[in-house]
Amino acid sequence: MISKLSIILLLLVGLMCSVNATTIANVESQLLAEIKQSNQQYQRQIKTIGKARSVLLKQLAIEEAKLKKLSVAAAAITRAKDEQNLSLTKLEQRLHSWQQQQNYLNHLLASIDSDSMIKSADDLSDYLVKQAKPTQFITASIALNNGQLISGKILTMGPAHWFISADHRRGGLINQVNKQWQLALEFDEQQLAQLSEVLAKDQGVLALDPSNNRSLVLAQHQETIAEHLNKGGIWVLPIIGFALLALVISLVKALVLMRLPNIDNTLLSTKKLAPHQLALSNLAARYSQPSQQQQLDDLLLDQLMQTKRNIERGLSAIAVTASVAPLLGLLGTVSGMIQTFKLMTLFGAGDANAVSGGISESLVTTELGLIVAIPALVVHALMSRRCHHYMAGLESYAVKLSHQNKPNTTAVIDEVANVA
Numbered sequence: 049m050i051s052k053l054s055i056i057l058l059l060l061v062g063l064m065c066s067v068n069a070t071t072i073a074n075v076e077s078q079l080l081a082e083i084k085q086s087n088q089q090y091q092r093q094i095k096t097i098g099k100a101r102s103v104l105l106k107q108l109a110i111e112e113a114k115l116k117k118l119s120v121a122a123a124a125i126t127r128a129k130d131e132q133n134l135s136l137t138k139l140e141q142r143l144h145s146w147q148q149q150q151n152y153l154n155h156l157l158a159s160i161d162s163d164s165m166i167k168s169a170d171d172l173s174d175y176l177v178k179q180a181k182p183t184q185f186i187t188a189s190i191a192l193n194n195g196q197l198i199s200g201k202i203l204t205m206g207p208a209h210w211f212i213s214a215d216h217r218r219g220g221l222i223n224q225v226n227k228q229w230q231l232a233l234e235f236d237e238q239q240l241a242q243l244s245e246v247l248a249k250d251q252g253v254l255a256l257d258p259s260n261n262r263s264l265v266l267a268q269h270q271e272t273i274a275e276h277l278n279k280g281g282i283w284v285l286p287i288i289g290f291a292l293l294a295l296v297i298s299l300v301k302a303l304v305l306m307r308l309p310n311i312d313n314t315l316l317s318t319k320k321l322a323p324h325q326l327a328l329s330n331l332a333a334r335y336s337q338p339s340q341q342q343q344l345d346d347l348l349l350d351q352l353m354q355t356k357r358n359i360e361r362g363l364s365a366i367a368v369t370a371s372v373a374p375l376l377g378l379l380g381t382v383s384g385m386i387q388t389f390k391l392m393t394l395f396g397a398g399d400a401n402a403v404s405g406g407i408s409e410s411l412v413t414t415e416l417g418l419i420v421a422i423p424a425l426v427v428h429a430l431m432s433r434r435c436h437h438y439m440a441g442l443e444s445y446a447v448k449l450s451h452q453n454k455p456n457t458t459a460v461i462d463e464v465a466n467v468a
Contacts, residue, residue, distance in 0.1 A: 377417020384410020
């Protein structure tokens with residue numbers, strides 16, 4: 049029975065092995081066929097993607113060209129919108145400037161003789177110089193810097209304007225502000241004489257502003273220190289407060305440090321010693337016994353610490369000013385920028401003058417904070433160095449006093465050896 053059963057099991061195992069071998073071979077062939085088919089599909093897909101990619105790239109180039117054209121159109125629309133948002137005063141100033149230029153060119157063109165032939169650039173230059181005569185003097189009144197009105201005559205040539213009073217005692221370059229002529233640059237006697245000569249003979253030499261009245265406008269808008277600080281707003285007050293505090297402390301502290309006497313490290317008579325040295329010497333004389341050495345060292349150290357506190361008193365306030373002033377300036381700048389952007393959100397950014405004016409006003413606090421912080425930092429460094437130098441001298445003197453009261457170790461050893 050056992051032998052038959054073994055034979056049957058062996059037959060079954062052999063049959064199963066043959067079946068498994070056949071199955072594995074079939075699976076392997078199927079996998080190879082599927083991999084080959086997938087590879088072919090992958091190659092076809094790559095070709096399809098390449099063709100679609102070339103088409104999409106062409107479409108992308110076309111769309112980019114359209115986008116560039118739209119960007120140019122959008123920029124033009126934005127400029128036109130910004131022009132619409134300009135204030136009425138700005139538009140009037142531009143119109144007035146263009147009208148002056150047009151009148152100047154019309155005057156030159158009207159004076160040109162159409163029958164004369166200009167053959168070269170030099171001839172054209174000479175001809176324009178001869179024909180560029182000033183327009184006729186116009187009687188008008190202008191305002192001086194103090195608000196006084198004086199009457200006289202105004203000479204206009206292109207964008208430049210001159211004024212001379214009726215008595216020929218005052219005159220100069222003028223500029224129009226809010227439809228009112230104002231004296232921008234007053235002439236001296238020689239320049240007034242030249243202007244009078246032009247008035248009398250229609251020719252002469254005149255002072256001219258080559259920046260087309262821009263430098264005159266800048267000269268008229270010079271502000272005082274109080275006006276400049278007023279632009280910073282409320283944050284200017286704490287910065288100025290810290291500055292005054294640091295200034296007072298610096299002056300007092302400088303006077304105190306200048307009066308500090310020199311340190312005498314010779315351990316001579318105490319009659320000529322400085323007060324701080326005298327206090328140390330009194331301690332050394334009071335605790336002169338060898339058994340009191342530890343107590344003397346502690347008292348000398350305590351006296352040095354008290355002296356250091358007295359000498360360095362007030363320096364921390366100067367250091368705080370040097371640290372806080374720039375931060376307050378930055379805080380004022382951030383507050384001003386927030387207000388500027390709020391106005392831009394409400395009224396737009398068409399008027400560049402309003403935006404730049406708000407930014408410049410917000411930077412006043414930063415400027416003031418740096419002006420206060422830099423000198424405070426330098427003063428604190430110099431005074432701290434002076435205090436450290438003085439305290440180093442006192443510490444050296446205290447060490448000498450401490451060693452002076454210590455027993456002579458070598459003498460003690462020799463005495464012990466002799467007794468032995």
